[in-house]
Amino acid sequence: xxxxxxxxxxxxxxxxxxxxxxxxxxxxxxxxxxxxxxxxxxxxxxxxxxxxxxxxxxxxxxxxxxxxxxxxxxxxxxxxxxxxxxxxxxxxxxxxxxxxxxxxxxxxxxxxxxxxxxxxxxxxxxxxxxxxxxxxxxxxxxxxxxxxxxxxxxxxxxxxxxxxxxxxxxxxxxxxxxxxxxxxxxxxxxxxxxxxxxxxxxxxxxxxxxxxxxxxxxxxxxxxxxxxxxxxxxxxxxxxxxxxxxxxxxxxxxxxxxxxxxxxxxxxxxxxxxxxxxxxxxxxxxxxxxxxxxxxxxxxxxxxxxxxxxxxxxxxxxxxxxxxxxxxxxxxxxxxxxxxxxxxxxxxxxxxxxxxxxxxxxxxxxxxxxxxxxxxxxxxxxxxxxxxxxxxxxxxxxxxxxxxxxxxxxxxxxxxxxxxxxxxxxxxxxxxxxxxxxxxxxxxxxxxxxxxxxxxxxxxxxxxxxxxxxxxxx
Amino acid sequence: xxxxxxxxxxxxxxxxxxxxxxxxxxxxxxxxxxxxxxxxxxxxxxxxxxxxxxxxxxxxxxxxxxxxxxxxxxxxxxxxxxxxxxxxxxxxxxxxxxxxxxxxxxxxxxxxxxxxxxxxxxxxxxxxxxxxxxxxxxxxxxxxxxxxxxxxxxxxxxxxxxxxxxxxxxxxxxxxxxxxxxxxxxxxxxxxxxxxxxxxxxxxxxxxxxxxxxxxxxxxxxxxxxxxxxxxxxxxxxxxxxxxxxxxxxxxxxxxxxxxxxxxxxxxxxxxxxxxxxxxxxxxxxxxxxxxxxxxxxxxxxxxxxxxxxxxxxxxxxxxxxxxxxxxxxxxxxxxxxxxxxxxxxxxxxxxxxxxxxxxxxxxxxxxxxxxxxxxxxxxxxxxxxxxxxxxxxxxxxxxxxxxxxxxxxxxxxxxxxxxxxxxxxxxxxxxxxxxxxxxxxxxxxxxxxxxxxxxxxxxxxxxxxxxxxxxxx
Numbered sequence: 038x039x040x041x042x043x044x045x046x047x048x049x050x051x052x053x054x055x056x057x058x059x060x061x062x063x064x065x066x067x068x069x070x071x072x073x074x075x076x077x078x079x080x081x082x083x084x085x086x087x088x089x090x091x092x093x094x095x096x097x098x099x100x101x102x103x104x105x106x107x108x109x110x111x112x113x114x115x116x117x118x119x120x121x122x123x124x125x126x127x128x129x130x131x132x133x134x135x136x137x138x139x140x141x142x143x144x145x146x147x148x149x150x151x152x153x154x155x156x157x158x159x160x161x162x163x164x165x166x167x168x169x170x171x172x173x174x175x176x177x178x179x180x181x182x183x184x185x186x187x188x189x190x191x192x193x194x195x196x197x198x199x200x201x202x203x204x205x206x207x208x209x210x211x212x213x214x215x216x217x218x219x220x221x222x223x224x225x226x227x228x229x230x231x232x233x234x235x236x237x238x239x240x241x242x243x244x245x246x247x248x249x250x251x252x253x254x255x256x257x258x259x260x261x262x263x264x265x266x267x268x269x270x271x272x273x274x275x276x277x278x279x280x281x282x283x284x285x286x287x288x289x290x291x292x293x294x295x296x297x298x299x300x301x302x303x304x305x306x307x308x309x310x311x312x313x314x315x316x317x318x319x320x321x322x323x324x325x326x327x328x329x330x331x332x333x334x335x336x337x338x339x340x341x342x343x344x345x346x347x348x349x350x351x352x353x354x355x356x357x358x359x360x361x362x363x364x365x366x367x368x369x370x371x372x373x374x375x376x377x378x379x380x381x382x383x384x385x386x387x388x389x390x391x392x393x394x395x396x397x398x399x400x401x402x403x404x405x406x407x408x409x410x411x412x413x414x415x416x417x418x419x420x421x422x423x424x425x426x427x428x429x430x431x432x433x434x435x436x437x438x439x440x441x442x443x444x445x446x447x448x449x450x451x452x453x454x455x456x457x458x459x460x461x462x463x464x465x466x467x468x469x470x471x472x473x474x475x476x477x478x479x480x481x482x483x484x485x486x487x488x489x490x491x492x493x494x495x496x497x498x499x500x501x502x503x504x505x506x507x508x509x510x511x
Numbered sequence: 512x513x514x515x516x517x518x519x520x521x522x523x524x525x526x527x528x529x530x531x532x533x534x535x536x537x538x539x540x541x542x543x544x545x546x547x548x549x550x551x552x553x554x555x556x557x558x559x560x561x562x563x564x565x566x567x568x569x570x571x572x573x574x575x576x577x578x579x580x581x582x583x584x585x586x587x588x589x590x591x592x593x594x595x596x597x598x599x600x601x602x603x604x605x606x607x608x609x610x611x612x613x614x615x616x617x618x619x620x621x622x623x624x625x626x627x628x629x630x631x632x633x634x635x636x637x638x639x640x641x642x643x644x645x646x647x648x649x650x651x652x653x654x655x656x657x658x659x660x661x662x663x664x665x666x667x668x669x670x671x672x673x674x675x676x677x678x679x680x681x682x683x684x685x686x687x688x689x690x691x692x693x694x695x696x697x698x699x700x701x702x703x704x705x706x707x708x709x710x711x712x713x714x715x716x717x718x719x720x721x722x723x724x725x726x727x728x729x730x731x732x733x734x735x736x737x738x739x740x741x742x743x744x745x746x747x748x749x750x751x752x753x754x755x756x757x758x759x760x761x762x763x764x765x766x767x768x769x770x771x772x773x774x775x776x777x778x779x780x781x782x783x784x785x786x787x788x789x790x791x792x793x794x795x796x797x798x799x800x801x802x803x804x805x806x807x808x809x810x811x812x813x814x815x816x817x818x819x820x821x822x823x824x825x826x827x828x829x830x831x832x833x834x835x836x837x838x839x840x841x842x843x844x845x846x847x848x849x850x851x852x853x854x855x856x857x858x859x860x861x862x863x864x865x866x867x868x869x870x871x872x873x874x875x876x877x878x879x880x881x882x883x884x885x886x887x888x889x890x891x892x893x894x895x896x897x898x899x900x901x902x903x904x905x906x907x908x909x910x911x912x913x914x915x916x917x918x919x920x921x922x923x924x925x926x927x928x929x930x931x932x933x934x935x936x937x938x939x940x941x942x943x944x945x946x947x948x949x950x951x952x953x954x955x956x957x958x959x960x961x962x963x964x965x966x967x968x969x970x971x972x973x974x975x976x977x978x979x980x981x982x983x984x985x
Contacts, residue, residue: 213698219700219798219800220698220700221698221699221700222696222697222698223696223697223698223699224694224695224696224697225695225697226693226694226695324693326693
C-alpha cells in the first residue's frame with residue numbers, strides 16, 4: 038500500500054462510521070473526525086430522531102463490513118403499518134405479502150455505537166471527537182477543525198477527504214461558498230415540522246401497544262407515528278404544519294391547546310403518553326427538507342456522501358438505508374479500480390466520477406419518493422381506495438410472490454433494483470392499480486390471477502406512454 | 512404619511528435604483544445603500560457585462576418612474592440577429608415581422624447613472640455608497656453595513672427592507688443562513704463561462720460592422736455575440752465550456768491557442784479585434800447560473816427583488832427587463848393597498864404575499880426560458896429547420912400582424928402577457944411549427960394563410976394535450 042493513501046472522513050454519524058470501517062478494511066489509513074462528543078460516553082440525542090427503520094439496502098452495507106449479525110441484535114421487526122383510525126379502531130396493513138419482507142426499528146445511537154466500536158478495533162483507523170470543521174482546503178487537500186473544549190485549531194491533511202457530516206453539512210457549505218467551484222444546489226423544505234414524544238414502557242418493560250408494527254395515525258395533513266424500542270418504549274413523532282392550519286406548531290402554544298388537539302385527533306394516544314404536555318414543550322420542533330447537489334466531488338479531492346450529498350425527508354424510512362447503500366455502491370466502484378489506484382494508474386477523481394455517475398440518479402429518485410410517501414402516510418393510508426390497493430397488492434404478493442412487487446417492496450426489499458428503477462416501475466404500477474380500481478375494472482368476482490394480468494398489462498401501457506412522453510419532450 | 516414608513520433598500524444597481532426612485536415618488540422615506548463606489552465617479556465595470564438589451568417590459572418600469580424618455584437617448588435599436596456563418600457569410604434574422612418590435616442595446620453603467628441621478632433629485636431619498644451589508648436583523652428590522660474605506664459599522668433601521676443586491680445577494684445569503692427561516696433555494700450553474708472582449712470604434716467613431724443588430728456567431732457549443740455601444744464600439748462576449756471540449760477555457764491558455772481558435776471559428780472577428788489576445792488574458796471568466804428561491808419575503812419584513820430573488824442566465828436578454836417589470840408589478844400591488852397600508856389596516860406582509868403570488872410563476876418561467884434560449888442562440892440559429900421556422904414566423908408577423916406572435920415576440924414585446932403565459936404558448940407554437948415543418952406539412956405551395964391556420968390548430972392540440980398531461984400527473 039502506497040503511503041499516500043491517507044483518508045480523512047468528516048462526520049462520524051451512521052454513514053461516516055460505516056464508511057470509515059469499510060475503507061479501513063481496504064487497508065487505507067483513516068482519520069475520522071466528529072463534531073460532537075463520543076455518544077458512547079455522553080447522551081445528546083434528546084429531541085432528535087432516535088429510532089429509524091433499517092431495511093434491506095441498509096443491511097447490505099452492514100453485511101459488507103461484517104457487522105450485519107451484530108446489528109441484528111438491535112432490531113425489532115415491524116411487519117406492517119398499524120393504522121389507528123380516529124374512532125380508535127386499528128388494523129394492520131402488511132408491508133408485503135411475502136413473510137420475509139419486513140422493516141426493522143433500530144436505535145440510531147445504538148447502531149452508531151456498534152459501528153464506532155467496530156471501527157475502533159481497526160489499527161489503521163483513528164477517531165477524534167469534539168472537533169468542528171471550520172475550513173476545507175481543496176488544494177492540499179486538508180481540513181481545519183476547532184476543538185470544542187480547548188478552542189485549539191488542528192489541520193489534518195489527507196490524499197482525499199470524505200464529507201459525511203449530514204444534512205447540514207459544513208463540508209457542503211464550504212463547497213457552496215467556494216467561488217472557484219460551481220456547486221449546483223437545491224434545498225427544499227417541507228411546510229411541516231416534527232416533534233418527538235414518547236410512549237413509555239410499562240412498569241415491567243412491556244409494550245403499551247402492539248410491538249411489531251410501525252404505528253400510524255393518519256389525519257390528512259397531520260400525522261403521528263410510533264416505532265418500538267428494545268426497552269419497551271415507543272418513540273413517537275408528530276408531523277404538523279408550521280402554520281395556517283386549525284392546529285399547527287404556531288398555535289399549539291398552551292398545554293390546554295395541546296390536550297384539546299390530542300383529545301380530538303389522537304384520543305387513544307393520550308392514554309399512552311402520561312406526561313404529554315410536559316414533553317411537548319420540552320422538545321424542539323425539527324425541520325425536514327430535501328437537498329440535492331452536484332457535482333458531489335470537487336476535482337477528485339473531496340467527496341460528499343450520505344445526507345451531506347442527498348438529504349431527504351424521513352417518510353420512506355430510507356435516509357440511513359440510502360447512506361449505507363452509498364458505502365456499498367462506492368465499494369463496488371473502488372474494487373474495480375483499487376489495483377490501479379494503488380499503482381498510480383487511476384486517480385481518485387476517476388473513482389469519484391464513476392461513483393457519482395452510477396449513484397446520483399438513484400439518490401435523486403429516493404429523495405423524490407420520500408416526499409411522495411409523506412402524502413401516502415399522512416393521507417392515503419386513511420383512504421378507502423388506497424386501502425383497497427394495498428389489500429390487492431398484499432394478495433398478489435402472497436399468492437404470486439415471484440410475480441408481483443409493490444412500489445414499497447421494490448424500494449425497500451429489493452436491493453438489486455436501483456431506486457431510480459423502483460421509482461419508475463412503482464409509480465406506473467400505482468397509477469395502473471388506482472386507475473383500474475377507480476374505473477371498476479377489477480370487480481370482486483374477477484379471479485386474482487386475472488386481476489394481476491390486468492394490472493401488469495396496464496402498467497406496461499403506462500410505462501410505454503411515459504417513455505414516449507420523455508422522448509417527445511421539446 | 513405615517514412617520515413609520517421608512518424603507519431601506521440594499522443594492523443600488525439597476526433594480527434597486529429604479530425601485531428607490533419609484534418608492535420615493537410614492538412618498539416613502541428611502542435609504543438606498545450600495546456596496547460599491549458611486550459609479551458616476553469611479554469606473555469599475557471591466558470584464559462585466561457592460562451593455563444589455565432593453566425591451567418592452569423594461570421600458571414599462573422606466574415609464575412608470577417617468578424616465579423612459581431620458582433613457583431612450585441611451586438606446587441603440589437592434590432589429591434582429593445578424594448571424595455570422597463560419598464562411599464569413601452573414602444574414603439578418605429579424606426579431607419580429609412588425610416594424611415597431613425591436614430590442615435596444617444600452618450601457619449598463621449609463622442607465623444606472625441616469626437612475627441614480629433621477630433618484631438623487633428626490634428630497635426623501637438618500638443614497639449611501641461604499642457600504643457592504645454584513646448582517647440583517649429581521650426582528651427590528653435593520654441591517655448593519657461596513658464602510659469600505661473606514662471599516663466603521665453602521666446600522667440602519669427601517670419599517671421594511673428590500674434586498675436588490677443582485678445574483679450574489681448578501682441579503683439572500685443571510686436568509687439562507689437563518690435557521691428560524693426555511694428558505695427554499697435552487698442554484699444551478701451553466702457548464703459554460705463567459706469572457707468579454709471588444710470591437711473598438713473606427714478612428715472617426717464609426718462602427719466596424721452593422722450597427723443595428725445583435726451579432727451572433729453560433730458554433731454549436733460555443734458562441735460569440737456582439738452588441739453596439741454609442742461610441743462606435745461593440746461589446747463582444749465569448750461563451751465557451753469550462754472544460755471537456757476541443758477549445759474551452761481550461762485549455763485556451765496561450766495566445767497561440769486563442770488565435771488558432773478564433774482563426775478556425777471566427778475568422779471575420781479576428782480582423783475586428785486588433786488586440787485580441789491581450790484583452791483575452793486581461794479579462795476574467797464569468798460564471799452564469801439560475802437562482803430560484805421562495806418565499807421571497809421573510810415574515811413581511813424583508814423582500815428580495817430582481818436578480819436577488821430570481822437570477823437568470825443572460826440568453827433571453829431579460830434579466831434587467833424582468834427586474835424593472837418586478838418594480839412595475841410591485842407598484843400595481845402597492846397601489847391596491849396603499850391607503851390601507853398608510854392607515855394601518857394592511858400590513859407590508861399582505862403586500863409582499865400578494866406580490867409574490869402574482870410574480871413568482873413569471874420569474875420562474877423567464878428563468879427557464881433563458882436557459883432554453885442558450886441552445887437556440889448557440890446552436891439552433893445555425894440550423895436549417897430553425898431558420899425556416901424563423902422565416903415563416905416573420906412572414907406571419909408581417910402579413911398577419913394581429914394574428915401571430917412568436918415566442919420571442921410574446922416574451923420580449925408583449926408586456927401585457929405574463930412570462931408564464933408566454934412560455935406556455937410560445938413553447939407549444941415552437942413545437943407545432945417545428946413538427947409540421949419536419950413532417951412536410953407546410954409545403955412551399957401552401958398559401959401563407961393556410962400555413963398560419965395549420966400552425967394555430969396544431970398549437971391548440973399541443974396546449975390541450977399538455978393540460979391533460981398536467982391534470983393526469985400522478
